[in-house]
Amino acid sequence: MHELIAAPFLDHYLLMRPGRQEGMKIPFRRYHELRTATVDQPCPSWLVDAVQRAWGLDLAHRQADAVLVRPPSLYGYARASYELNLGCNYNCAFCYLGEKKFEGLDWHGRERLLHVIRDAGVVWLQLTGGEPLIDPLFREVYGLAYALGMMLTISSNGSRLHDPRILNLITRYRPYRIVVSIYGATEETYDKVTRRRGTFRQFRRGLAAAHETGLSLRFNVVVIDENAHELDAMRALADEFGGDHHVYSNISPTIHGGPESLTSQSTEHLRVRKPFTGCNAGVTHFHADPFGLASICKVGRDEQVDLVAEGVEGLSKLPPIADKLMVRTGGCSGCALQGSCGVCRPLAKRYQEAKAPLASYCQHGRR
Incomplete structure (x- = not known):
């Protein structure tokens, strides 16, 4: 290799x-x-x-x-994310995916999808979920994506990093980075957040195995009502395993516009977002779901392109879709504050569909 x-x-x-x-x-x-x-x-x-x-x-x-x-591509995409499966071995209330179903492409479809992603010019590919490491075809997907010449990031809860079959693979063919979410610093809190007993011990075991082999780790410290009292301890846990960390405390609605995830929000840790000045979603990067349907990003899934059926040529549809989805319509149309708004239109639409409190995403809801 x-x-x-x-x-x-x-x-x-x-x-x-x-x-x-x-x-x-x-x-x-x-x-x-x-x-x-x-x-x-x-x-x-x-x-x-x-x-x-x-x-x-x-x-x-x-x-x-x-x-x-890698040869040049006519499509000019540099990054992509691929959601292997929406299934997960955790049951976190704040998850933005909503119902976690174990569904997706068979191996033939996944093989086709990875070649399309490569042909689009993608250099950095994020493998995510759900929990990608519990996907039955994770090793095959990872191996082919690596062989096709992509720099791989794995987004995981870390609970399966100690599995010898996975650890041996990613130690031999190393990812660019593994991003691990932290949901608590003690067994009591972590297991309460994940709503699964024994998850903290599996999480710690996975981190220890990855750290011992020198794999590059980065951490997402997720702050919600149930674990906010352990914020400093969660940061210390990231430092213990030698990885940079980012704190995520603004909870989003589900990708279906459902409000069920928002009840986990720690209002004390709700942050004011920086003004949204635009992004290249759908232009230089895109997202593929478990069925090979491409959208401009993980949030803006209103219009999708079937990459398995249409091939790389289908990606030419994404830039016009991005332009349309980014237009401030609905409850945001004509807003005098939109120039300093902290959320993109697709995310604002999800909050509006969830009938979320304005304070969670809009300046009009702040005192």
């Missing part, structure tokens, strides 16, 4: 090593040299030197064995 990936990324060309945070930009002529090399050609001296300096890696073999060179 390849040691390095060379790929176009938006207006640049990157050289990356799977499992490492550091990468480097290379000029087009260097990328072109790698792409047009013959099968038996040795690694060029500039590459050998650069890789030795950056990662201490010795490339004393053929370029074809060391570097996977």
Whole structure:
């Protein structure tokens, strides 16, 4: 398997090593040299030197064995997320997915979808769920996505990271990063939040296994009413395992506009969002659900494209969909404060569908 990936990324060309945070930009002529090399050609001296300096890696073999060179894509997508399954081994009340059904594509469909994502130009791919590590085809999906030359991020609750079948795979073929959510710092609180007994012990066991193998960890500290008293302890837990952390305290409605998740909101920790100034959802990145239906993001799922049926060509429909979904309509149309609004239109629509308190997402609800 390849040691390095060379790929176009938006207006640049990157050289990356799977499992490492550091990468480097290379000029087009260097990328072109790698792409047009013959099968038996040795690694060029500039590459050998650069890789030795950056990662201490010795490339004393053929370029074809060391570097996977990604061709340019007509579609220009750089990132994507793939929701393997909505199923989960937890039952958290605040989950934005709502009902967690174990449904999705068979292996043939997933294989087709991953090739479409690759052909779209995606370099960074997030594997998420539900809980992706309990998906019966996780190892096959991960292995193919890695082989296709994508830098992989796994978003997980961490409870299955100690599974030898998973740990051996991601230790051998390392992800760019594993993002683990923290729901409590004690067994009592954590198990209460997940509504599953024994989850804290599995979570700690998974973290210990991943940390011991040197996998790159980052943490999402999720703050709700039931665990807010352990915020400092949850932060300390992230520090214990050597990963950066972000605090998430604004609870969203479900992807179906359901209000059931909002009852978990800790009003004390409700944060004022920064003004929304636009994003490239649907233009440079997209989301694929368990059925291979692509949307502009995880929130804006009102209109989707069937990538399994339509192939990579279907992605040409996403930019116009993004333009339409981002227009301030409904309860936000004509609002005098929309220039400083902290939520995008798709997210505001979910809050409105859930009949959420204005204070949870809108400036008109604040004193």
